[in-house]
Amino acid sequence: MKVHHLGAIKEWLQDQKVFIVLDDVDDLEQLDALAKEPSWFGLGSRIVITTEDRKILKAHWVTDIYLVDYPSEEEALEILSLYAFKQSSPWDGFEELAKKITNICGNLPLGLRVVGSSLRGESRDEWECQLSKLETSLDRKLENVLRMGYDKLLKKDQSLFLHIAFFFNNEAIVHVTTMLADSDLDVRNGLKTLADKSLVYVSTNGWITMHRLLQQLGRQVVYEQSDQPGKRQFLIEAEDIRNVLANETGTGSIVGISLDMSKIDEFFISGRAFEGMRNLRFLKIYGSHFSTLQMSENMEYLPRLRLLHWDSYPGTLLPQTFRPECLVEFHMAYSKLEKLWRGIQPLTNLKEIDLGYSKNLIEIPDLSKATSLKTLTLTSCTSLVELPSSIKNLHKLKKLMMMGCVKLQVVPTNINLASLEEVDMSDCSLLRSYPDISTNIKDLDVGNTKLEVHPSIVERLPRLEWFRIGSRNLKRLTHVPESVTHLDLSNSDIEKIPDCITSLSRLESLFVFKCRKLVTLQGLPSSLKYIDATDCGSLERVCFYFSDPMKDFMFHNCFSFQYPIRELMFQNCLNLDEESRRVLIQQRVYEYVCLPGKEVPAEFTHKTRGNTIIIPMVMDPDGTFFASSRFKACLLLSPIKYSYLDITCRLITAGGVTIMELNWDSMNVSHFITEHLFICGANLVRESLNVGVTANEIVFEFSCMDNAKIIECGVQILGEETESNSGSEVDYFETEGITDDHTDRNEYYEPEAAQCKYTCFWSWFKKLWSREENDDNKEENKNHHYDSKMMKKVFALGIALLLLYLVFP
Numbered sequence: 001m002k003v004h005h006l007g008a009i010k011e012w013l014q015d016q017k018v019f020i021v022l023d024d025v026d027d028l029e030q031l032d033a034l035a036k037e038p039s040w041f042g043l044g045s046r047i048v049i050t051t052e053d054r055k056i057l058k059a060h061w062v063t064d065i066y067l068v069d070y071p072s073e074e075e076a077l078e079i080l081s082l083y084a085f086k087q088s089s090p091w092d093g094f095e096e097l098a099k100k101i102t103n104i105c106g107n108l109p110l111g112l113r114v115v116g117s118s119l120r121g122e123s124r125d126e127w128e129c130q131l132s133k134l135e136t137s138l139d140r141k142l143e144n145v146l147r148m149g150y151d152k153l154l155k156k157d158q159s160l161f162l163h164i165a166f167f168f169n170n171e172a173i174v175h176v177t178t179m180l181a182d183s184d185l186d187v188r189n190g191l192k193t194l195a196d197k198s199l200v201y202v203s204t205n206g207w208i209t210m211h212r213l214l215q216q217l218g219r220q221v222v223y224e225q226s227d228q229p230g231k232r233q234f235l236i237e238a239e240d241i242r243n244v245l246a247n248e249t250g251t252g253s254i255v256g257i258s259l260d261m262s263k264i265d266e267f268f269i270s271g272r273a274f275e276g277m278r279n280l281r282f283l284k285i286y287g288s289h290f291s292t293l294q295m296s297e298n299m300e301y302l303p304r305l306r307l308l309h310w311d312s313y314p315g316t317l318l319p320q321t322f323r324p325e326c327l328v329e330f331h332m333a334y335s336k337l338e339k340l341w342r343g344i345q346p347l348t349n350l351k352e353i354d355l356g357y358s359k360n361l362i363e364i365p366d367l368s369k370a371t372s373l374k375t376l377t378l379t380s381c382t383s384l385v386e387l388p389s390s391i392k393n394l395h396k397l398k399k400l401m402m403m404g405c406v407k408l409q410v411v412p413t414n415i416n417l418a419s420l421e422e423v424d425m426s427d428c429s430l431l432r433s434y435p436d437i438s439t440n441i442k443d444l445d446v447g448n449t450k451l452e453v454h455p456s457i458v459e460r461l462p463r464l465e466w467f468r469i470g471s472r473n474l475k476r477l478t479h480v481p482e483s484v485t486h487l488d489l490s491n492s493d494i495e496k497i498p499d500c501i502t503s504l505s506r507l508e509s510l511f512v513f514k515c516r517k518l519v520t521l522q523g524l525p526s527s528l529k530y531i532d533a534t535d536c537g538s539l540e541r542v543c544f545y546f547s548d549p550m551k552d553f554m555f556h557n558c559f560s561f562q563y564p565i566r567e568l569m570f571q572n573c574l575n576l577d578e579e580s581r582r583v584l585i586q587q588r589v590y591e592y593v594c595l596p597g598k599e600v601p602a603e604f605t606h607k608t609r610g611n612t613i614i615i616p617m618v619m620d621p622d623g624t625f626f627a628s629s630r631f632k633a634c635l636l637l638s639p640i641k642y643s644y645l646d647i648t649c650r651l652i653t654a655g656g657v658t659i660m661e662l663n664w665d666s667m668n669v670s671h672f673i674t675e676h677l678f679i680c681g682a683n684l685v686r687e688s689l690n691v692g693v694t695a696n697e698i699v700f701e702f703s704c705m706d707n708a709k710i711i712e713c714g715v716q717i718l719g720e721e722t723e724s725n726s727g728s729e730v731d732y733f734e735t736e737g738i739t740d741d742h743t744d745r746n747e748y749y750e751p752e753a754a755q756c757k758y759t760c761f762w763s764w765f766k767k768l769w770s771r772e773e774n775d776d777n778k779e780e781n782k783n784h785h786y787d788s789k790m791m792k793k794v795f796a797l798g799i800a801l802l803l804l805y806l807v808f809p
Contacts, residue, residue, distance in 0.1 A: 020045070054198075077098060080098055083117045110142070160194065162233065169210045182326065219234075230251050231251050254280050271300035277303055281303075302319050315337070330350060331352070332358065364387065367388060367391060367394060371396065385408065386410030391417075421440060421441060421442045429450070491514050513535060533570050535571065535572050568595075581595065585679060589679070604715060632718060635713050647665070647703070651700060
């Protein structure tokens with residue numbers, strides 16, 4: 001079709017209802033020529049535009065914009081297979097290779113198409129060869145396509161693209177802006193340009209992500225800057241960096257170096273290795289807790305860096321000529337440093353210091369001018385004796401991490417750092433007095449110290465939420481701030497829960513891990529959601545009570561809390577008595593209970609050896625599952641050695657249709673010295689799922705990752721047990737009110753012991769009401785029965801209210 005003037009499209013199509021796709025538009029003039037405005041086309045027409053540049057759509061007043069996401073792993077593998085094998089799945093023997101290449105292509109359809117087509121008909125050896133090449137370089141065709149977007153950028157935007165490709169992928173915008181503040185790059189507008197052209201993705205919470213293939217493109221661009229590595233802008237290849245440092249061939253062209261020491265053998269450099277790199281701003285040497293890069297002498301020169309990240313720095317001193325005034329981040333963990341710099345340095349840009357595990361460090365310099373510092377990490381600096389008094393000037397400091405500073409004795413006092421929220425001085429074994437440095441601390445860890453908690457300390461910590469104080473020196477505890485929500489008494493020598501804990505109305509988590517002298521757990525606040533009593537070898541009795549605020553009496557031996565408990569961990573508590581075990585097994589939980597046991601209890605009426613069980617189901621009249629039904633499961637697990645518990649349950653119809661998949665995993669490493677019971681539960685079918693199955697059986701298939709073996713499993717269908725055991729303890733579980741997914745975890749729940757009082761009448765009332773509902777369904781067309789039905793329901797409701805009054809006068 002020949003178009004003689006731009007108005008021809010309007011003349012031809014303004015009265016036609018058309019569907020037009022304008023693919024891969026990269027210039028606004030193309031849209032103006034082909035589809036300038038809606039009036040060019042007839043009523044009901046649809047114009048679809050695909051582009052990598054969002055700005056074109058905005059400039060053309062396109063309002064309905066759909067961002068096409070990457071395909072899933074399964075879809076990506078299918079795309080690759082269609083081009084490589086001309087079928088939807090890989091050939092036999094090519095499955096793993098295809099998956100690896102799909103991963104390298106990062107699920108990018110263009111990359112999958114180009115790479116798949118280039119490998120069509122090739123042997124396994126050729127696939128493996130190409131896989132090795134793709135890990136370090138781009139396919140030429142793919143590079144040509146991707147490079148078109150990069151080449152159209154302005155020079156400054158190209159520079160920002162390269163900085164992200166090498167140093168700032170998967171970083172926050174705020175961080176990148178700070179690190180590049182001394183450059184001539186306009187980070188915020190540059191990021192907007194890159195995002196509009198689909199060269200980076202910026203999340204709603206401000207994080208930058210660059211696709212792996214685009215990152216590889218950036219590295220290819222830099223590689224082509226010069227045949228000599230010392231004249232390139234960024235260095236990332238280990239061999240190139242070794243040659244530049246060992247031969248001192250670095251030049252002013254180098255802006256950033258990132259060396260993974262795990263990829264290179266040991267080599268030596270001189271103290272003048274960085275002397276020619278006057279414009280070096282980002283130095284990152286990482287990947288090993290022992291340095292493969294050795295120096296024959298102390299470093300003589302380092303440029304004015306923004307980022308200095310050097311793990312296992314081999315020198316005892318920094319160069320005397322080093323000027324840290326430009327530093328934003330200073331990470332030198334596992335170093336051999338004894339001191340940093342002398343005197344007061346202008347450190348107004350410095351935000352992070354990490355000298356963790358620098359075991360020779362004996363002195364922290366004066367930090368008076370580090371007024372922007374937010375994090376100070378000195379973990380396991382085992383030669384450090386004191387913190388400098390200059391920390392009183394760190395009014396932006398949020399985190400102070402000094403765990404394992406075993407010689408630490410002197411901490412400045414009587415200062416109040418306004419921003420300080422997290423302090424970790426655990427395992428500072430010589431620390432005897434509370435670090436009185438802020439009243440705003442929310443997270444304090446002084447575990448395994450000799451610190452004693454006095455009333456005066458409680459008064460100085462009005463905002464404390466996380467409190468870790470457990471140690472072998474802790475035999476009693478008389479005061480805890482009322483604001484505490486998470487309390488850790490692990491490794492202490494307490495024999496019972498201190499009385500001061502009972503009044504903690506906000507307490508959600510209690511850790512008594514390895515409290516080997518603890519005999520009883522009782523008197524805990526009703527707000528608790530998580531209890532970890534793992535390895536409490538002397539624990540015999542679990543006897544909690546709940547005090548009803550409406551009454552003046554208590555319910556004993558009842559795990560009754562204001563909210564459903566999330567997790568109960570009683571691993572290796574081998575001395576629990578039978579009553580305590582019964583209470584734990586029958587406890588209502590949101591996540592799970594774990595305790596020693598030899599067999600699945602009898603109340604789990606469906607039991608079998610192994611990990612799979614088939615259960616007949618109670619169905620709704622329409623042939624589907626009750627939306628409000630719940631199940632409770634119990635697994636007998638074999639002993640395991642130090643592994644994370646990760647339990648999965650798949651619910652499958654007898655015909656093989658997966659109804660739902662559930663997962664329970666623990667945050668801590670588990671170690672079972674004998675068999676254990678793992679008890680969990682959930683809604684049988686979430687209301688949000690439109691299962692659409694009419695099977696009368698469900699297969700429960702359980703699995704456990706790592707080395708735990710499921711010896712036996714049992715399931716209790718709570719809805720099923722209600723009908724046959726009205727008023728029993730089993731019935732108690734289903735009338736507890738847990739019929740949703742509990743996405744709102746602060747939802748109020750009735751005390752369980754109180755519910756036991758009226759569970760029988762409630763079950764009866766529920767049946768009466770449902771019977772009336774069934775009658776309504778059968779006679780829905782007989783309007784003359786309407787009044788009598790309503791009268792019966794009103795009467796039933798009145799009886800229910802009367803019974804409630806009689807039970808709770």
